[in-house]
Amino acid sequence: MKARVTVYPRAQVLDPQGRAIAQALGRVGFDEVTEVRAGKSFEIEFEADDRAEAEARLEQMCETLLANTVVEDYSVTLLEGATA
Amino acid sequence: MKARVTVYPRAQVLDPQGRAIAQALGRVGFDEVTEVRAGKSFEIEFEADDRAEAEARLEQMCETLLANTVVEDYSVTLLEGATA
Amino acid sequence: MKCGVVVFPGSNCDHDVYHVLGHVLGHETSLLWHQDTDLQGCELVVVPGGFSYGDYLRAGSMAALSPIVGAVREHADRGGLVLGICNGFQILLEGGLLPGAMRQNHNLRFLCQDVYLRVERNDLPFTRRYDVGQILRMPIAHAEGCYQNDEDALDALEARGGVAFRYVDADGQDADAANVNGSARAIAGLCNEAGNVMAMMPHPERCAEELMGNVDGLALFAGALDAVTEPLGRGATAAAGGATV
């Protein structure tokens, strides 16, 4: 199966990278940009028997390693192979 | 409008971060993981008159700033406000 | 007394700490391999700086899952001394031995420079040779040293005296410009409730010999060492003499 995990700084947490990108976009003429948040994206290939197992395991991966929940939120999307 | 831009190392390009994450997941018991690719995700709020303009501008943002197309591929998804 | 320095793949200040503990201060010191769970009877365990596993996800996140970190946690729970420096601080945060998280420096760049620290308490094993309010100069070298936690947690931390060091200017005053990485409340170093676990972003091991032009860090190791032979309680009064050993 294949899944995408997205990890973003929590809303209250400062995101200097997002801010820097928004400013840089503004400087090169993209004045229409009002805000940017910068996060991480992971594409994970793995084996799982079914959708439910896959989701449970992915959640564990996020909690154990992929996200630091003190400052980050994560979300998980199953992409393919997730028919069951 | 709001869009999400995802930027990944190109398929042929070494992704040390993805490899390290895959190995780390394996070490803590997620043996089912066969591959991880590590990329970036940006959530962008901006103004645009319509969907077509929005997509064109986002593509320009990626080419000029958000992605380094020598080593990265990007993809763009409009999230909300994109009714026109 | 016996000291241990943890080695993860990618640790790169392990030998620097080893050098100070073993050669400069002359204590028996071992390197502790990340796969081991035996601390070899070490009374002081240092989690050193570096880029464990390349810091490829978040600094310290992968190392925090190593077997040795479990052993270090148990050692800490038994009241054993644990010091985290730089990447070691990040690992202790990721491993939950101390509260909060590190984010990228707010200028988004690696920073290698001297900073000034104010000693916030000297009743800790690691700070007993300093005075409260004493100003130390120490080098930093990190990309992810912006300490973050939510406001309530920060208040709780302050209330229990969890802040060991703060970034200040050369005169010891609070100043935004001195808080070079943008840490919440200018926090440069933290300790746990019992005071036996401390971690900091600056590198005391890089300023512990005359040859390096600065010895402000030596008293930190020396203090921890005498805390073992001469347990806590007298710390505050034994501190006279500041950074001299």
Add this chain to the structure above:
Amino acid sequence: MSALAEPSVDGALASELGLEGDEYETLVSLLGRDPSYTELGIVSALWSEHCSYKSSKVYLKEFPTEGPTVVEGPGENAGVVDIGYGWVAAFKMESHNHPSFIEPYQGAATGVGGILRDVFTMGARPIACLDSLRFGDINAPRMRHLVDGVVRGIGDYGNCVGIPTVGGETGFHSSYNGNILVNAFALGVARREGIFLAKAEGVGNPILYVGSRTGRDGIHGATMASESFDDQSEAKRPTVQVGDPFTEKVLLEACLEAMKTDCVVAIQDMGAAGLTSSCFEMAARGGLGFRLDLSHVPLREPDLNPFEIMLSESQERMVVMARRGREDELERIFRRWELEVVPIGELTEGGVAELDFGGRRVAQIPIAPLTSEAPEYTRPVEVPSSLPARQADPGVPEIADPMGDLQRLLGTPELGDKGWIVRQYDHTVRTNTVIGPGGDAALMRVKDTPVSLALTSDVNPSYCFLDPRTGGAQAVAEAARNLACVGARPVGLTDCLNFASPENPEIAWQFRECVRGMAEACEALGVPVVSGNVSFYNETEGSPVHPTPTVAMVGVVEGVADSPVSWFRAEGDRILLLGRDSAELGGSAFLRLLHDCEQGRPPAVDLDAEARLGALLRRLALTGGLHTAHDISNGGLAVALAEATFGRDLGARVRIEGAPAALFSESQARAIVAIAPDSVNEALAATTELGVPVAEIGEVGGTDLAIINGGDAAVCGVADIKQTWLEALPSALDM
């Protein structure tokens, strides 16, 4: 063969792969048949300019490469010199110019990775890096992006591996607008008996592959043009090399650990031309052959063909020739560091390289003739037609406001503070850095010995452009002078010779002249060349870079005494000016940066005077009382004085004889020193004894820099000019 059908081999394909002239015919007669596709790829790589030094060899022979300190001269992965007490230093410099222009972050990062491997492959533990950078005009297209990417790339890689970057150079000149230079230097130390040579020994000994997997990274640029690739998908093109500093760090630790056992016969990293150059070079040095089964090479993508496997430049990979029967011990060490290790072949008798893939022989080449028959050219040379115009006397512009001019110079990115760069480099890790970036030379203690090593990199491309012979000599002389300023005795140098196309006779002339100048200076100053690198074809659309023979020199300081530094340290110290000014403004920063004039003859180099100055500075460093020594280079005396005031915010009051041009003249063999008052007489006696001209010009103190010249006194606040100097680079970069 795999997914890709082999193109047919002929002279046309050979020239697409970069062979020139009758090289293909030479190869055919050497083999006695047409080469296979893989063989042609291998030979075109080995005979490329980069690997064979075919255009430069004839001149490089002029360098002195021997001396009492030399343990290993050019030819090994890094040069090795004796530093006493049973210890040696291994060092080398290499360019990563083209990759850094294409992808600055990865290009610079992998440049650092490559040079570190060259050093630890010798059994030496790296202790310091330098980076010599030449950027274009800061306002040229992409230039800020290039500066930012290069600096981040160098920092992220070196910082992660944990090797301090302790010095370097950063220049800006429009000749680099389309071709920046990134030269990385690394220095390591080892016990003398711990040095490893990359020389194959012992028929039957197994060949191990260690480290990262092989991908289509950076396969020889020339192959990109190959017709057979063009009709393939985008994915078949070579890819940009990506650095993995974490793997480098564990590779470093694992290799050094492996080399402590006696299981390793020879070891070399896979640098340019990857598996090809490492195996052929090691076998050639040992007079042996080897057999490889390329099917065993760990791949990152499944469908690489033997040609690609042999030429891939994927990073963080090593070839280890092991002692037969002891492979297991080595494998255990590498596995403990979580590295992949795979036997891929063995050493054979008879001096032939035999390569198999999928049960088929894909190459069979005799190794020795490849080296002995390797092309070597003496390219035509021609004095540039524009040389007389370049060297015409530029005259002396009016200097009405010397302090204003000084401040304007300090405000250029070229002469401004480099703190924005060096703060991004860890320069204190490993706790050996006695003097870091900001000094004339960096100074590293060597633990377990009483010595420290001084290191510096220098070249003035404008001087080389105006007069390459003088410029080449000047680079060596300045490096030696920088070492002397921290009290060090030079023990060896490495270089990185960055030039445009050697096929252009004017460039070939520049190259020859620069090398001659360097060689003369090395002879005169007694500094052997122990390693180096040549980078040609640094040009864009026919527009060449300035000749840039970067010199990195290493010196020894005995004892860990209180070395002088380049800034004023004590109020009341007397300032002496050592050396003689000849009012030389040709090629100066003053004319170039303030008057947009790059013209004239560069300052003359008097090697005898340099040698005497060096001896004097070392003598003074030993006798005590010498607090400050700072050489006079870019920007002349005024800039040197200003820089010396910045370290401790300590001013100075000096009186300068001669015309105002004396403030900015760049006459060589000069330095300023500041000495405790009670040591001045001893110092003056030493200058007389060693025949160094000297003038007592003033005194350290206060918060102003005051320069009295003739009847005029020019005064400015140190804080004021320091601010200009600090802001120069960040504000030019807008970062």
